[in-house]
Amino acid sequence: MSGNAKIKNWVTGNVEAWDRFWFRPRLPYTVGALRVVAGVMLLYSHLVLATDLQSFLGETAWINNDAAQQLHDGSFGVSDWGWSYLWLIDSPLLLKIHHGIAIVVTACFAVGFLTRITGPVAWFMQLMYLHRLTGALFGFDQIVTYTVMYLMLSPCGSCFSVDARLRKRFGQRLNTSKWLGWLFPTTRPSVAANVATRLLQLHLCVIYLFGGLAKARGETWWDGTAMWLSVANYEYQSIDMTWIANYPRFFTAMTHVTLFWEVFYCALIWPRRTRPLMLFGAVVLHGGIALFLGMITFGSMMIAANVIFVSPETIERWTRRWRPTLESEDLEETGENAEEWDSLSPSGSTLPTDEQWSELKRREERVRAASKRLKAKSARLKGREAKYKERVEKLREREGKIKRLVQRRRDAKQKRKADDEERKLPPR
């Protein structure tokens, strides 16, 4: 193979891999399950904020509107692109109404009602809160916002949702309109679900990689005392863990494992062999943070975010028993399920629509590409088989030669022996 052909093959292979990574349709069960958790967590965050709203928003907040705006607009020498309309709202009543809307929208997103609309709105309102609540935020706000941001790109309301129930009830009527079809998506694989999944997966990898690298710059993560310094922090502590001071081998080992787990997460979460181990590590690490370091929201949300690495088929199996009357019936009605995901005529009409036509074309392209790959693989295998046959033939020839040689030597030896015996015989 020439150099140019090799380069071409390499480029083509990488383009195909990129295409498979981002654009292979994926079932929405994982993003659907994650929507429920992220929605509930965001709702909880809003509800907690509601108990002391005026301390965090408005003119008499810890950081008042002017200060919040000035922290972003360059008044203190450094500006950024963070912006929030909440800087402009002084009226306590207006803030309460706004917060009430945020709670309702987020609750709708959590239960999966009009998810295509409530998802982006819930995310945008949360983003406005983030730019307003400068100074009062921590890791929980980051991960919950990122999760909602990626989920809103996907049809995460197609399962475990009110939307799925509505679709089941008004299925025929919804299929008559493209807009309604988009608003109440079916539980079928989609590129959007895959893109959202990949983005959150990669973002988690970035978080852990830089979290690990930042720790690696410290001393205590190497001498093993970082775990002690974390659990002995009185303000974080929720359960007294100072007894670990008596077990230095234990807490130093936990420190080292945490550091290496974070640094290598971005590599070891992808292979199927190491993925369960990394997910187990996530549960232990974040479970520990949730239980012992007083950040139950952050720890729980990080564990939930790691579920993005669990396949939708697995989530579908786990949740099958709890949704016997929802999506499973919806799937039967539309003729779709995890194995038979590519049915294209859910409405039962004989003529495909434009969307279905393009889906058919895409499927045809995929099938052709797969067929081409199989043929190429078959040709390669045949070539290897021919080579093996040739080698076996040669080996057999060599074996025959060796056998003949051995036989000749044996014959010669026997002949010599017979001659010697003949010479030794006494003359008659």
Add this chain to the structure above:
Amino acid sequence: MSAPSKPSFSRVRLLISCLLIGHLMAIVLPPLSLQTRSPLGLSPSVSTVLAWFEPYSQFLYVDRGYAFFAPDPGPSHLVQAAVTSSNGDRKELMFPDLDEQWPRLLYHRHFMLTEYLETIYRPPGPPPQLVELDPEQAKFWSDSRRRYEHVRQSYIDHLRSVYPDNEVAIRRVEHQIPGILQFQENPIDLDDESLYRVMLDLPVVWEDPNRQPVESIPPPNLRPSNGTSPPAVLPPATNDGTRPGSTP
């Protein structure tokens, strides 16, 4: 049946791929910039690329460093408030306070606010010598100090709104963590009084490096007794680190 005319799907994928790469750059570069920052400033290569994606990542709030408990877990920083009524009664409050702020998420938001005040703290200044030597750094100091004072005043105003007709003063307090060896030898309560330290708001004392030499070094004997001038450059060192002719 003819296929409906549609834009090439591969073009759509190409466009989406470009957007995805852009987004990935926007989430990778901010934490990278945090790690590549040094006293010399930000890495020029990273800062050049970051400039393209910064507005996007800042608006989406993905410009975080993810340095949780890093580089080393440190002490907590609290805010202590003294609320004095007109008749002289004085009440001391500590933030955060688990007894006052519930549920835990609300407590944690208060905790982050007190940590934030410590994060943005800058001592009074800048020192006059810094203004002469590095006006840019001096301006940065001045802006940072203004930011701290503004936020601190906002905290005070909030407490005044909660306790109207009262005088409010706040100070920063550091809650230290006992070292492991110290704790093993003498276990103490984590909220022991000895672990709290008031953080004073004092200007930095500028020490002029030219005022006193760091070390007094006797002048070298430049002119040997035989009258030959010393070599301009020392001869190269040998493998064991000594120089030919140097005394052991």
